[in-house]
Amino acid sequence: MSKKWSKFLDAFIDHKMYEVVLEGLRNTIVIAVAGLLIGILVGTIIASIRIMPKYKKSAKILDKIAYAYVSFFRGTPIVVQLLLGYYVLFPLMGIHLSPLVTCILIFGLNSSAYTSEIMRAGMDSVDKGQLEAARALGMGYWPSMLRVVIPQAIKNILPTLGNEFISLIKETSVVSFVTAMDIYTAFQKIGGQNYEYIIPYLVMAAIYIILVLGIGALIKLMERSLKKSDRN
Amino acid sequence: MIEIKDLQKHFGDNHVLRGITTTISEGEVVAVIGPSGGGKSTFLRCLNCLEDPDGGSILFQGEDLADMKVDINHHRENIGMVFQQFNLFAHKNVLKNITMAPLYHGKKKLKKAVFSAIINNICALFSSKKEKTPVPSYRKEMKALKEEIKQRGLDLLQKVGLSDKADAYPSTLSGGQKQRIAIARALAMQPKIMLFDEPTSALDPELVGEVLDVIKSLAQSGMTMVIVTHEMGFAREVASRVLFIADGIITEEGTPEELFGNPKHPRTKQFLKAVL
16 A cells, blocks of 8 residues: 555656646636636526516516526536537637636536526525515616525525535536546546556545535535624 | 506406506595405505506606506606515615615616716717716715715614614514614605505504504605505594595595595495494
8 A cells, every 4th residue: 555655646746746636626626616606697697587577578588598598508418518518519609718718618507507596496585575675666677686686595595506516516527528627637647657546536536525525614604604684 | 646547457367456546646645444355455566566557547757657668667766665574675784774775776877977978078079069068976976975875864764763773684673673664765765655555564563553653753744655554543543535445446535534434335334343
């Protein structure tokens, strides 16, 4: 075992593989965080469209589009979406994006489909009277949603959003399909140095666990500070 | 001030309002009474289009609110509403509850003024006829606006007797306090008319008095009000006119003395006998 350790350390330190790991770690976090932010933004818009009162024809059409969008991103695996984006869609549109940017975009859009459903549940959990009160004060639908409903909805769904973030972190391990560098690719490389995979993969698992536990703690902190208005 | 003509409303197959016609004049305090499910609250909620009327017209400030093309938000600025369930914004403290909407509208108007001044000046560059107008300083005006609205909020809090609660969150308040804040919130928009939707029905009996006192003093200050209520004594005391709505129509209306003292319609008699 100690021999395996020394092989790992040899590759990790002497062959400067820690730089690769750091780059992978950075990319994993960047993809997950940026993906989540895009997801929340787009997801909130989609959720607002879906619970909008359907008087107007435009609202009905928007709702159909939103439904199709959510169905597509929930109905296909993330790997398929990555491959479609990187090798089919973006090249066809004549856009050249780096693997990292492609991953951020695709993960953002994918996450927005899930976030929109989470957000919709969150908005439903906010009392209908809150929106009515804001509307009765002469504020339009979107300003009312933004200032009154969405802040309360986010508070209600924070634990679920945390889960979404955690699953995003873990899902990023497939970005090697489009040649992006992440934690998995980094440790794959370390193992490939001397065909010794046991230790690198164990360390990789440990890093994922530490990341996820850290996020969990962070969410707890945020929840506590947002509960300010509930305190008696 | 508001002219309502043949107001109709359906909920599915349920024909809730079957043609309500009445005029609410300035300074009038109109109490709306009647049996549950008779359409009182729906009538009130139609006045600011929280429920969209299916037919008829509501003339306010020279426009028909029942017309879906009207910018309803503009008119709602002038129609204050107080709900049975208070509906205070749970994530904002009391002062922010009161100042949120006035700040939003003030900011919007200020932005519009700055924008149109800039556009005007750009046009003036190309035409000699137009005069340049001074562009208001957004930051300066905004600061003054914030200060003014905050002061207005604090004054209103004092008026409803809750100055010490400015920083409290709604969840820490009693029902009576919440409703007084809700009244202050509606007043902060400086509305021309106030609508009350059963303002005391969700309160403990001992808290009803403090809310009614606030409404009473508001009535004495000359505010135009429409109050849907089950408090017959209160309606009798503050109202200048009482509407009895049952089965979607105004069955009977008159001064409190007439309606409570000498009801004519059998439906009114039956109702008053049951509740008094």
